[in-house]
Structure formats: C-alpha cells, structure tokens
Amino acid sequence: MDLTGQLLQLLFTGFTLGGIYALIALALVTTFNITGVLNMAQGEFLALGALLAASLCAAGASLPLAFVIAVATLALLGGLLERSAIHPARHAPGLILIIITIGLSISLRGLALLIWGTEPASLPAFSGGGPLFVMGAAVNPQSLWILGLVALAVAGLHAFFELTYAGKVFRACEINRTGARLVGINPAALSFLAFAGSGALGAAAGIFIAPVTLATYDMGFLLGVKGCVAAIIGGLNSVGGAVLGGLLLGILEAFGAGLVSSGLKDALSLLVLLGVLLGRPEGLIGAVAGRKV
Amino acid sequence: MKKKRLMIWVAVLAALALAALFTGGCSGRGETGSGAGDGLEPYRVGAVVDISGPSSSLGVPERNTLQMLADKVNAAGGINGHPLELTILDNKSDETEAVLAVKKLINQQKVAAVIGCSSSGPSMAMIDTVQKEQVPMVSLAAASSIVEPVEERKWVFKTAQSDLVTVNRLIGYLQEKGLTRVAFLYMNNAYGDGGKKAFFGAAEKAGMQIVAEEKFEATDKDMSPQLTRVKASGAQATIIWAIPPSASIVTKNYRDLGLAIPLLHSHGVGNQNFIDLAGGAADGVILPIGKLAVSTQVPDSDPQKKVLAAYIDEYGKKYNSPPNSFGGYAWDAFYMLVAALEKAGPDRAGIRDELEKTRGFTGVSGVFNMSPEDHNGLAEESMVLVQIRDGQWKLLD
Numbered sequence: 003m004d005l006t007g008q009l010l011q012l013l014f015t016g017f018t019l020g021g022i023y024a025l026i027a028l029a030l031v032t033t034f035n036i037t038g039v040l041n042m043a044q045g046e047f048l049a050l051g052a053l054l055a056a057s058l059c060a061a062g063a064s065l066p067l068a069f070v071i072a073v074a075t076l077a078l079l080g081g082l083l084e085r086s087a088i089h090p091a092r093h094a095p096g097l098i099l100i101i102i103t104i105g106l107s108i109s110l111r112g113l114a115l116l117i118w119g120t121e122p123a124s125l126p127a128f129s130g131g132g133p134l135f136v137m138g139a140a141v142n143p144q145s146l147w148i149l150g151l152v153a154l155a156v157a158g159l160h161a162f163f164e165l166t167y168a169g170k171v172f173r174a175c176e177i178n179r180t181g182a183r184l185v186g187i188n189p190a191a192l193s194f195l196a197f198a199g200s201g202a203l204g205a206a207a208g209i210f211i212a213p214v215t216l217a218t219y220d221m222g223f224l225l226g227v228k229g230c231v232a233a234i235i236g237g238l239n240s241v242g243g244a245v246l247g248g249l250l251l252g253i254l255e256a257f258g259a260g261l262v263s264s265g266l267k268d269a270l271s272l273l274v275l276l277g278v279l280l281g282r283p284e285g286l287i288g289a290v291a292g293r294k295v
Numbered sequence: 296m297k298k299k300r301l302m303i304w305v306a307v308l309a310a311l312a313l314a315a316l317f318t319g320g321c322s323g324r325g326e327t328g329s330g331a332g333d334g335l336e337p338y339r340v341g342a343v344v345d346i347s348g349p350s351s352s353l354g355v356p357e358r359n360t361l362q363m364l365a366d367k368v369n370a371a372g373g374i375n376g377h378p379l380e381l382t383i384l385d386n387k388s389d390e391t392e393a394v395l396a397v398k399k400l401i402n403q404q405k406v407a408a409v410i411g412c413s414s415s416g417p418s419m420a421m422i423d424t425v426q427k428e429q430v431p432m433v434s435l436a437a438a439s440s441i442v443e444p445v446e447e448r449k450w451v452f453k454t455a456q457s458d459l460v461t462v463n464r465l466i467g468y469l470q471e472k473g474l475t476r477v478a479f480l481y482m483n484n485a486y487g488d489g490g491k492k493a494f495f496g497a498a499e500k501a502g503m504q505i506v507a508e509e510k511f512e513a514t515d516k517d518m519s520p521q522l523t524r525v526k527a528s529g530a531q532a533t534i535i536w537a538i539p540p541s542a543s544i545v546t547k548n549y550r551d552l553g554l555a556i557p558l559l560h561s562h563g564v565g566n567q568n569f570i571d572l573a574g575g576a577a578d579g580v581i582l583p584i585g586k587l588a589v590s591t592q593v594p595d596s597d598p599q600k601k602v603l604a605a606y607i608d609e610y611g612k613k614y615n616s617p618p619n620s621f622g623g624y625a626w627d628a629f630y631m632l633v634a635a636l637e638k639a640g641p642d643r644a645g646i647r648d649e650l651e652k653t654r655g656f657t658g659v660s661g662v663f664n665m666s667p668e669d670h671n672g673l674a675e676e677s678m679v680l681v682q683i684r685d686g687q688w689k690l691l692d
Contacts, residue, residue, distance in 0.1 A: 008527050011552070015519040022516070120351030122540040124572050133551045140519075140552045214547075215516040216540050216572055220348070224514055260520030264509050265483065267520075 007138035012260040013253065014136075018145035018214065020252020021152050025207035026229025027236060027244035028155055029200040035176045035239055036196040039088060039099045043107035044204055045226025049114055051076045051205025052217035056123035065126065073205045080201020084194050092190065107226065114219035125212040144213045151210050152245060155203060159241050172196075231275045237285020246286065250274075337380040338373075338641050340632060341400030343411035343421065344435070344625075348388025349513040352539050352568045353413040356622035357435055358383055361410065363613050364629045374636050382406070386417050393417035394424055401428050407641040410628045412436060413621065414538070416485035418453075425450050431647040433632060435624040437461070437563065438489030442670035452650050452670045454627040454660055456585065456678055458493035461562050464583035464678050465494070466501050468559070469532060478507035478530035480521060480545065482537040490536035490561055506530045511541060518545040522552050532556050538563040543572035550576040557581065562678070565620040570686050578685065583678040585620040585660045588688040593679070598657050606659055623659030631656060631663070 026044055033041045051072045058068035087102050128147050133140040163169040175182040175189050182189060208217070215221065232251045236243025251271050258270035278286065342361050345354035365381040373379055382404050386393035393412050400406045401424070408431040412418045415438035422441070425432040426449065434441045434453040442448050442457070469477065479494060481487030487510060498505055507528035509521035522545070525533055533556060535545055542564045549558055560582040570577045586593050590603040606626055610618035618626075631653055632646070639645030653672065656663040661677025680691040 008523055011523040011526075012520055015517055015523070018519075019517055115347060120347045120355065121568065122352075122543075122572055124574065126574075133553060135553065142551045211516075214544075216544065218540065256517075256520045260523050264511055264521050267515075268512070 004138070008260070010137055011139035012256045014139055014141050014145065015260070016253030016256030017149060017249065018142065018252070019255055020249035021145065021148040022207070022211050022215070022225065022248075023228050023232040023251050024152050024245045024248025025148070025155065025203070025210070026225055027232035027248045028152070028159070028241065029203045029207070030229055030233045031236070031238060031241060031244040032159060032203075033196050033200045034233070036172055037088070037193045038096055039103065039193075040096075040230070040238075041197070041200060042100060042103040042226060042230070043083070043110055043222075044200060044229060045222030045224070046107050046110035046114070047076055047080065047201050047204025047222070048208035048211070048225055049217065049219060049222035050079070050110060050208070052125070052208035052212040052221070053114060053118045053123060053219065054205070055209045056125050056212060056217050057118070059125060060123070065128070069206070069209055072209060073202045076205035077198045077202035080204075081194050081198035083201075084197035088193065088197065089190060092193070107222070111220060111222065118219055120219065122216040122218040123212075124216050125209065127213040128210075142214065144210075148210050148214070151206060152248075155206075156241060156245055163241075228271070231271060234275060235278050235286060240285070243285050250286075335373075335377045336641075337378040338636055339380045339382070339404055339406045340636075341397070341404055341406035341409045341411075342381060342383045342625075343386050343393055343396045343400070343409065343417070344383065345388040345413035345417065346383075346385035348386075349541075350388040350414040350538060352566055353435075353621040354385070354388070356566075356619050357413055357625035359614055360610065360618065360622040360625040361629055363610065364626065367609075368633060374633060375640070377641075379633075379636075386412055388414065388417065390417050390420035393420050397421045397424050397432075401425075401430055406430070407636065407643055408432070408632055408646050410435070410625065410632065414484075414486055415441060415489055419485055422448065422451055430643055431632075431635075431650055433628040433650070435621065435628060436486070437561075438485055439493060439671075440485075440489055445668055445670055448670060450647055452631075452665065454624045454631070454658070454663070454671075454673075456562060456660065456673050457671050458489045458561075459497070460673060460675050460678060461583050462490070462493045462497045463675055464680060465534060465559055465561075466497050466503070468581065468680055469503065470501060472532075472557075474531040474557070475502070476504050476506050476529065476531045478509070478525040478528055478533045479505055480509045480511065480518070480525070480533065480535045480537070482541060483510045483512050486538065486563060487536050490563075494534065494536070511537075511545065513537075513541050515541055516544065517548060519548045519552060521545075522548055522554065526552060526554055530556060532559060534559045534561075536561045536563065539566060539569040540572055543569055543577070546573045546580065547576040562620065567617065567619060570683060575686075577683045580683045581691065582681060582683075584681050584688070585623055585677060586679055587618065587620050587623045587659055589679060589681055589690045592690040598662060599659070602657055602659060620660065627656075627658035627660050627663065630658065 029044050055068040055072040083106055087106055127144050129143045133142050163173055171187050175187055175192050179189055232248035233244050236247030255267050255271055259267040344357045346358055365379055368379050384396040386396050410433050413435050415436040418434040418436040418441050432451050435455055437455045437458055439457040439459055441453050442451055481491045507525045507530055511518045511521055558580050560580050562584050565584040586599055587603055635646045635649035639649045651665050653663055653665040661673045663672040665672040681688045682691050
C-alpha cells in the first residue's frame with residue numbers, strides 16, 4: 003500500500019472513531035446547553051441502548067423494531083432519571099449535579115452487569131456486503147451509517163433549535179433562564195425533555211456503533227470520557243463544536259496510532275485536551291459561536 | 296431545609312451506586328461446601344477468576360466449571376470424607392483486585408490452595424503474595440513467566456499451555472508454508488507481552504523477519520490504523536496475540552481492510568465467543584488450540600478422548616452450552632488439586648510437593664508431567680492446529 007492509500011485509510015478510520023465520539027459529544031452538549039448539567043451517564047445510555055437492541059434482535063425482533071423499542075425505552079429512562087435524580091436537586095450548584103450523574107452512571111453500569119452479564123453481544127451490520135474501496139483504502143459501510151447519523155442529528159438539532167417554536171423556547175431558556183421564566187417558560191419541563199432526548203440519541207448512537215465496537219456492559223465509561231473530551235475541545239456549548247471536536251479527536255487518534263506509535267493513541271487525545279484547556283479554555287470555536295453570557 | 300433534602304438525595308444516590316457496585320462485584324461469588332462428609336472439617340480451596348471485565352469470556356466458563364466440579368465432588372462424599380469448600384472470587388480482570396482477593400482467601404478463609412487467575416496479568420500480580428505466604432497456586436493463564444524462572448516460582452503451577460508451546464506450533468506452520476516475513480500484533484497487557492517475547496525469540500532462531508510490530512489496548516474499538524501499517528509492511532502472514540472481544544474486533548477490521556495474507560491467532564481465542572463476535576470474519580483463521588474444541592475429530596486412540604467427551608457431556612447438561620478450553624484449564628487445575636488433597640490433606644507444603652510430582656495426568660488440556668523444572672508440564676503434542684471454517688473448528692493435518 004502506498005503512502006497516499008495509507009493516509010487515506012487512517013483518515014477513514016479516524017472519521018469512524020470521530021463519528022462515534024461526535025455522537026456522544028452532541029448529546030452531552032445539547033443537555034448541557036439546556037440544563038447546565040454535564041451528564042456523565044451519557045456513555046451508559048449508549049451501552050444500555052446497544053445491549054437492549056442486541057437482546058431484542060437475539061429474541062427474534064427485526065433490527066428496525068429493536069431500534070425503535072430501544073430508543074423509546076431509553077428516552078423514557080432518561081426522563082425518569084431526570085425526574086428522580088436531577089429534578090429534586092435542581093437548585094444545587096452544578097458540581098453536585100455532575101456528581102449525581104456520576105452516581106447514575108455507576109448505578110446504570112451495575113444494572114447492566116446484573117441484567118446482561120459480562121459477555122459482549124453483537125448486532126449485525128445494517129447493510130451487507132464487504133467494505134468499499136477508495137484508492138486502495140477500505141471503508142466499512144457501517145462507518146457511513148454512523149456518519150449519516152451524525153449528519154442527521156446535527157441537521158435535526160439545528161432545524162429544531164432554529165426553525166421551530168419549541169426550539170426557540172429551549173434557546174430562550176439556554177440564553178437567560180430567569181428571563182425565560184418571566185415570560186412563562188418552565189425550565190424544569192425542558193430539563194425533563196432534554197434528558198429524554200439525550201437518552202434517545204444515546205440509544206440510537208449505541209445501536210449504530212454496536213456492529214463495529216460490540217456491545218458490553220462497560221463500554222459506556224470510556225466512550226463517555228472520550229465524548230466529554232470531544233465536547234470540551236469543541237467548547238461545550240456549540241453543536242458544531244461538538245461534531246468538530248469529535249471528528250478531530252478520532253482523526254488524531256487514528257493518525258497517532260497509525261503514523262507514530264499504537265501506544266500513543268490515548269496519550270495524544272489527552273494531550274490535545276490539556277492543550278485546549280490551557281490555550282483556549284473556551285473551546286476551539288466556542289468564542290465564535292457561543293452565545294452563553 | 297432545601298439543603299437537607301438535597302443531602303438526603305445525594306446520600307440515597309450514593310447508597311444506590313454502592314449497592315450496584317457491590318452486587319456487581321460480588322455477583323460472581325459462590326460458595327459450595329456443607330452437606331457432604333460426616334461433620335469432618337471441610338477442605339478449603341479458593342479460586343480467583345476474571346468473571347467480569349475485559350477477560351470475562353475466560354473467567355465465566357472457568358467459574359462454571361469449578362462450581363460444577365465442586366458440587367460433583369461433594370455429592371460423591373467429598374475428598375477422603377471431608378467436604379470441599381470452594382470459594383470463588385471475581386477479580387474484575389484487574390491486578391489490584393486479584394491481590395486483594397487472594398489475600399482475603401489466605402487470611403480469612405485460610406484456604407489450603409488457590410486456583411487462578413484466568414489471564415496472565417492478574418496471575419502475575421498474585422505470585423508475590425502466594426510465594427510469601429507459601430500457599431500453592433495453580434494459574435489458568437498462558438504467559439510462561441508465571442512459572443518461570445522456576446526457582447522463584449516454588450509455589451506456582453499452571454495448566455494453560457505456555458506461550459512457547461503455542462509459538463512453536465505457529466512457527467512450525469509458517470516454516471512449512473515457507474512464510475518468512477511476518478507481522479505481529481498483540482494486546483498491550485501481560486498476555487500480549489508474554490506472547491511477543493516468546494514469538495520474537497523463536498522467530499529469530501527460525502530465521503524469520505518481523506516486518507511489523509503493533510499493539511492495541513484490550514478496550515480498543517477499532518484497530519484499522521495498526522492493520523494499515525501491517526498492510527504497508529509487505530508481510531506474508533499476520534500473527535495476532537489477543538483474547539476476545541478485542542481479538543474479534545481486530546479480526547473484523549482485518550477482513551474489512553481486505554488483507555489477503557494468512558491470519559494466525561494464539562490459543563487466547565480458543566472460545567466459541569470469538570467466532571460469534573467476529574461473525575464471518577473468523578473464517579480462515581488458523582490457530583493452535585487444545586483438543587477440546589475438536590474432540591470429535593481427534594482419533595479414538597488419543598488418551599484424552601474419554602476425558603474430553605465426559606467433560607463436554609457434563610458441562611453441556613448443566614449449562615446448555617459446549618465448554619471451551621478455558622473451562623478446560625479450570626478442570627485440570629481442579630482435579631490436579633483434588634488429587635494432591637487426597638494424598639496430602641489440607642497441608643500447604645504437602646499439596647505443593649504432590650502437585651510437583653504430578654505425572655501422566657490426563658486432563659482436558661493435555662497429558663501433564665510436572666517436574667521441579669517444569670511447573671506447566673504440557674508438551675507440544677497437547678495442542679493441535681485448527682482452522683475456522685464456516686464458524687466451526689476444523690482440525691488441520
């Protein structure tokens with residue numbers, strides 16, 4: 003394989019990894035924007051969604067049916083968790099809320115371990131057929147599905163926030179919580195919806211990536227951390243930044259492992275995080291796109 | 296007032312989280328004992344296996360096997376009339392947890408001997424403790440360094456074939472096919488490092504050239520970058536040293552990248568789980584493995600044939616799934632220990648001496664001949680080369 007092919011291959015791999023990170027970062031950023039809570043249990047939503055869908059598929063359900071049931075269940079679970087754990091503590095400082103979500107994440111992981119055990123489960127790829135080849139570099143069709151979901155999520159979120167009345171309500175609440183209350187918006191209801199939404203998006207992401215990464219009860223933690231890094235690189239408050247951060251992180255990891263050394267992969271992403279936090283704490287595009295005051 | 300309510304919530308959540316952790320951590324804990332024997336003091340044996348975490352595909356069949364065998368021994372009246380009390384602890388595939396668990400077994404349960412762990416890292420971590428406390432230990436993991444150098448491993452034995460046995464099998468195959476330029480990928484842990492050391496040493500002696508050397512983490516989700524380098528290296532064959540699930544993912548990636556050179560794995564993937572998770576990607580993989588996976592294909596003259604058939608039958612009846620070679624390592628460790636307990640009773644030094652004297656022990660993994668110089672006791676004949684075809688293990692001749 004020549005150098006061009008090699009670089010192209012690494013780029014494709016980076017896009018797959020990056021797409022996975024971007025999906026988690028997207029859900030994180032959306033929740034953070036609306037509620038001010040950094041949801042550390044986001045990775046667990048992915049794991050639960052993927053495991054649930056895998057069980058349903060194994061029980062004979064078709065993939066689309068399993069997808070719909072898993073996404074709906076996780077949306078419900080997300081909302082339920084918000085009502086039972088976040089809502090009663092809504093007046094607490096942000097740090098306490100984050101620690102509550104860490105508690106949720108540990109509980110959900112334990113729950114998944116009890117229900118599904120430790121054996122990894124797998125989902126069939128969405129479309130059959132082998133990899134596609136572009137100039138000697140292989141592209142896994144499932145990667146295209148993942149990137150498609152990223153694009154769909156970004157477009158959907160953008161359309162919702164910019165074009166619909168409900169979206170404007172969310173944005174009003176995000177820009178000025180007190181002001182929004184004065185004009186009759188109930189932030190508590192929005193927080194419920196935000197968690198339900200991130201549960202649904204998490205489940206969808208989990209199901210899309212399961213054919214590539216397999217589904218295990220403990221997959222959520224590391225993915226959650228990587229998604230968090232991606233969101234911070236992007237500036238934590240912008241949807242575009244989250245996607246950019248995720249893709250950047252994935253590509254960096256792929257090139258780090260492929261060109262420098264496979265041992266360097268994780269170190270590189272953490273170095274970038276440190277660099278961003280030290281040099282541009284507002285994130286790469288946070289200052290440009292951010293509307294937070 | 297509000298603060299107080301919040302505090303209560305935080306406390307409740309913390310308690311919930313702890314409860315989840317606790318039940319999760321202890322879900323693998325099982326005790327069998329009581330019942331057999333006529334009120335005689337039970338023989339206490341401990342096991343530390345990787346029931347949860349990345350190596351759980353090894354630890355779960357081992358736990359199942361140990362539990363099944365302990366129940367069987369007790370139902371038959373125990374050992375010399377003493378019931379067997381087997382305590383199985385989960386180390387969560389973690390070195391620190393393994394050391395804590397083995398200390399608990401030795402100090403609190405006062406066990407006569409320890410079985411474990413499933414993988415090489417946690418096994419290595421326990422060695423210090425058992426050497427110091429002078430408790431015999433039988434590991435179920437592969438790395439040769441668990442029992443070598445033998446003068447520093449007086450109390451340690453193991454039932455899984457050492458890296459070198461596997462490596463020699465692989466090198467033999469490569470030489471037979473005239474493949475001399477190879478790529479080597481391994482997991483970044485004790486198992487991978489052990490395999491790498493053994494393979495590099497043997498490859499050098501055999502005059503082979505290693506054109507690419509790559510590693511990956513047990514939790515990695517995509518190994519295409521490493522494989523891209525393999526593809527560019529001009530290797531004639533690839534050897535991967537890993538266990539599922541990462542071994543399954545790397546095999547999938549291998550096929551996705553369209554790598555056409557032969558793919559060889561280690562005995563770490565000797566598990567139906569590997570084939571299931573890799574889907575069709577596992578077809579064509581060649582690996583050395585104990586005879587259990589191909590028991591119906593080995594000739595009737597093989598001394599292990601009966602043992603294998605009995606184990607498969609028993610395990611299948613109890614757990615509704617076929618056993619694998621990891622459960623087999625636990626079978627061997629269990630019965631070797633039972634034999635030693637029969638002769639020496641619950642005397643730690645006596646058990647150790649009896650384990651070292653094990654000769655001609657026909658187990659699931661092979662015929663064991665322990666000696667003061669060899670605490671593994673398995674020869675190359677204990678392994679056969681198989682190829683995965685249509686999701687089935689097929690004996691290569």
